[in-house]
Amino acid sequence: MSNLNPKLSTTLRLSPVIPVLVIDRTADAVPLARALLAGGLKVLEVTLRTPAALDIIEVLARQVPEAVVAAGTVTNPRQWEQAARAGAKFMVSPGLTPALIEASADLSAPLLPGVATASELMTALDAGFNCFKFFPAQQAGGIGMLKAFHSPFPDAQFCPTGGITPALAPDYLQLPNVACVGGSWLAPADLVKAGEWEQIRSLAEGAASLVRR
Numbered sequence: 001m002s003n004l005n006p007k008l009s010t011t012l013r014l015s016p017v018i019p020v021l022v023i024d025r026t027a028d029a030v031p032l033a034r035a036l037l038a039g040g041l042k043v044l045e046v047t048l049r050t051p052a053a054l055d056i057i058e059v060l061a062r063q064v065p066e067a068v069v070a071a072g073t074v075t076n077p078r079q080w081e082q083a084a085r086a087g088a089k090f091m092v093s094p095g096l097t098p099a100l101i102e103a104s105a106d107l108s109a110p111l112l113p114g115v116a117t118a119s120e121l122m123t124a125l126d127a128g129f130n131c132f133k134f135f136p137a138q139q140a141g142g143i144g145m146l147k148a149f150h151s152p153f154p155d156a157q158f159c160p161t162g163g164i165t166p167a168l169a170p171d172y173l174q175l176p177n178v179a180c181v182g183g184s185w186l187a188p189a190d191l192v193k194a195g196e197w198e199q200i201r202s203l204a205e206g207a208a209s210l211v212r213r
């Protein structure tokens with residue numbers, strides 16, 4: 001089965017920025033998601049980096065159905081299956097392994113695999129993927145690297161993530177092969193902890209107003 005996923009490329013273009021969320025307390029999930037949505041961001045990545053992450057995905061799928069919730073930091077097929085069962089609409093992984101490629105034949109929720117080099121990209125394109133997380137974006141060559149990828153790999157679409165700031169995001173979004181960018185700056189731990197939802201809404205509003213090429 002091909003991993004070519006026209007739906008994923010449409011989803012990635014719903015908003016210019018995907019907030020990468022590390023949420024400790026389940027109780028924060030709904031107000032956080034609502035603040036991000038109120039600011040105009042529709043796609044949220046809940047990373048599987050906290051014990052509560054799967055519960056949080058389930059709660060958001062039920063209580064904030066207007067958000068497109070992805071599971072992030074999915075590193076193996078078991079997590080993919082668990083996150084899909086919890087209601088994640090797609091999976092984001094920092095890299096791509098043979099086990100994830102194999103699982104993509106059976107698991108229906110799409111995967112946005114991480115790539116950082118031309119060889120990784122070639123392996124992933126061969127496996128049928130066409131949308132990628134470019135990770136870690138700033139450390140792996142940033143804008144120059146994505147420009148260099150475009151000519152040999154014109155069909156590859158990217159969501160660069162890792163080290164991207166509000167100041168860097170506009171330049172990434174001008175690239176023809178960038179569908180959106182990802183970043184954790186939308187939900188700083190101190191603001192989440194303090195329940196500063198209005199400040200988070202305002203950060204989201206700034207990100208949602210970024211212009212994509």
Ligand code: 3PG
Nearest residue numbers: 020161162163164183184
């Ligand atoms: C990720 O988990 O995708 C990245 O670590 C997010 O990177 P950032 O914290 O530099 O935005």
